[in-house]
Amino acid sequence: MKIILQRGRLESFTSEAVVAFHFEGDEKLLRDTEAMNKASGGLISGVIQSGDFQGELYQPSLIYTKGTIPSTRILLMGLGKRSDFHLDKWRGAASKAAQFLRDKGVKEFSLYPYLSGERKISLEDFSQGLIEGIYLGLYRFTEFKTEEMEKIKKVEQVHLVTPDERGISRIQKTVDTAEAISQAVYLARDLVSRPANRKTPSMLAQIAKEVAENTGLRCEVLNVDEMKKLGMGALLAVASGSREPPKFIILEYKPPSNSLGRVVVIGKAITFDSGGLSLKPSENMDKMKHDMGGGAAAIGILRAASQLKLPFQLIALIPATENLPSGSAYRPGDILTSLSGKTIEVISTDAEGRLILADALAYSQRFKPKAIIDLATLTGACIIALGENVTGMMGNDDELKARVRRAADRTGEKVWELPLWEEYGEQIKSEVADIKNVGGRPAGTITGGAFLKKFVGEYPWVHLDIAGPVWADKDKPYIPKGATGVGVRLVVQLLREWKVSS
Numbered sequence: 485m486k487i488i489l490q491r492g493r494l495e496s497f498t499s500e501a502v503v504a505f506h507f508e509g510d511e512k513l514l515r516d517t518e519a520m521n522k523a524s525g526g527l528i529s530g531v532i533q534s535g536d537f538q539g540e541l542y543q544p545s546l547i548y549t550k551g552t553i554p555s556t557r558i559l560l561m562g563l564g565k566r567s568d569f570h571l572d573k574w575r576g577a578a579s580k581a582a583q584f585l586r587d588k589g590v591k592e593f594s595l596y597p598y599l600s601g602e603r604k605i606s607l608e609d610f611s612q613g614l615i616e617g618i619y620l621g622l623y624r625f626t627e628f629k630t631e632e633m634e635k636i637k638k639v640e641q642v643h644l645v646t647p648d649e650r651g652i653s654r655i656q657k658t659v660d661t662a663e664a665i666s667q668a669v670y671l672a673r674d675l676v677s678r679p680a681n682r683k684t685p686s687m688l689a690q691i692a693k694e695v696a697e698n699t700g701l702r703c704e705v706l707n708v709d710e711m712k713k714l715g716m717g718a719l720l721a722v723a724s725g726s727r728e729p730p731k732f733i734i735l736e737y738k739p740p741s742n743s744l745g746r747v748v749v750i751g752k753a754i755t756f757d758s759g760g761l762s763l764k765p766s767e768n769m770d771k772m773k774h775d776m777g778g779g780a781a782a783i784g785i786l787r788a789a790s791q792l793k794l795p796f797q798l799i800a801l802i803p804a805t806e807n808l809p810s811g812s813a814y815r816p817g818d819i820l821t822s823l824s825g826k827t828i829e830v831i832s833t834d835a836e837g838r839l840i841l842a843d844a845l846a847y848s849q850r851f852k853p854k855a856i857i858d859l860a861t862l863t864g865a866c867i868i869a870l871g872e873n874v875t876g877m878m879g880n881d882d883e884l885k886a887r888v889r890r891a892a893d894r895t896g897e898k899v900w901e902l903p904l905w906e907e908y909g910e911q912i913k914s915e916v917a918d919i920k921n922v923g924g925r926p927a928g929t930i931t932g933g934a935f936l937k938k939f940v941g942e943y944p945w946v947h948l949d950i951a952g953p954v955w956a957d958k959d960k961p962y963i964p965k966g967a968t969g970v971g972v973r974l975v976v977q978l979l980r981e982w983k984v985s986s
């Protein structure tokens with residue numbers, strides 16, 4: 485899909501469709517909507533007066549213009565009540581409009597990238613939100629479809645129209661930013677959507693290398709021998725049940741000019757989590773291909789960072805392995821020596837994420853980072869606690885957590901903090917080793933966080949449990965059912981804002 489910036493006015497623009505917006509309960513039409521209404525001889529006010537359209541949130545109404553204006557259709561899109569409006573609803577409205585027109589077979593449409601007269605949201609935020617909404621809403625995973633491809637409808641062009649040159653030059657950079665971020669989300673979604681037989685740790689490492697080549701990142705992949713030499717006993721144990729060798733993927737981005745510091749992003753990449761010998765029930769086990777959503781997000785984040793030329797040195801650490809049962813698999817009761825030197829008693833081989841993250845966290849210490857951010861589909865308990873839409877946050881640094889919260893507010897990715905009080909550490913004390921990998925049923929997400937904390941050292945760290953939002957079971961306004969790419973926009977936003985304030 486191509487986004488084209490153009491000068492003009494929609495009422496005189498020739499397009500398959502133009503989009504006009506309306507707030508529920510507004511007596512008057514928005515200025516730009518009124519201009520289209522007037523030019524078309526009152527087609528829009530006619531639809532509203534008929535009672536067919538009230539402007540309810542995401543309510544569409546398609547109007548055929550019959551030659552009154554150059555474009556064939558006007559899509560009227562409801563924004564809901566003015567008092568409830570915010571940026572995330574704007575993303576949703578853009579997505580819903582794009583999806584509606586796509587499903588009608590429209591290949592090209594035009595719209596203003598902002599709402600006339602809405603001063604609470606800046607022009608840049610409006611246009612970024614709109615472009616992201618359109619891209620993210622139109623996402624589809626079709627990699628393995630070989631039949632009926634011709635039935636899959638696609639939007640080819642979107643014209644962002646602004647009346648003056650100044651608007652165009654202000655938006656140009658935003659278009660590039662929004663496209664880079666959306667493509668990074670697409671990459672993460674594609675990786676998560678892909679089945680485990682098409683994204684083994686070796687394949688994932690290969691993909692990371694390709695991304696690195698295309699975007700100027702450094703990529704290093706540690707193989708089993710190197711892991712043994714380093715002493716990554718926890719990661720190797722998890723990998724021991726599979727014939728697929730584990731990979732420890734390292735991606736590095738260096739800013740073109742002065743770096744504001746080093747940030748490590750760690751992403752859990754269990755390419756398939758069967759639970760190992762602590763085998764999961766077979767119902768829904770297929771979903772466990774998404775257990776690499778943290779790693780996928782980390783790859784997306786690095787890709788976006790390099791395209792946006794963020795002023796931080798970024799290091800992504802992505803421990804990648806399958807978690808399978810076999811005669812060589814690690815067992816409940818085993819004691820592992822992790823890279824940090826700490827010993828870990830394995831209570832459940834299904835609590836494998838924290839094991840591979842323990843080694844990645846220990847590895848991160850060598851970079852003396854300004855911040856460590858880990859993203860992991862760590863616990864089913866997080867879905868029980870916060871629901872499917874919400875990321876659980878824990879960490880050791882109030883300022884970093886506040887940055888995550890602010891970024892979450894802006895991107896609409898919901899994040900909620902859970903406490904990491906010291907007492908939770910009691911639950912993961914082991915009789916026979918330094919620590920055990922399961923702390924019982926109470927506060928299952930928090931004891932996961934408490935486990936990770938033991939491997940963090942003194943650096944500012946935040947843990948994001950994305951078990952819920954990594955996958956959408958139903959369509960959301962700009963997140964089609966399936967892989968969501970959660971975490972990419974959040975961390976990119978955090979880093980972009982950090983740049984501004986430091």
Ligand code: BES
Nearest residue numbers: 775832834835861862863864865922951
């Ligand atoms: N990958 C799972 C967590 C998960 C579950 C993510 C459902 C998304 C949806 C993780 O490795 C796991 O199995 N965790 C266990 C931990 C338990 C054994 C302490 C869990 O959540 O049951």
Ligand code: ZN
Nearest residue numbers: 757834835836
């Ligand atoms: Zn597991």
Ligand code: ZN
Nearest residue numbers: 754757775837
């Ligand atoms: Zn897992």
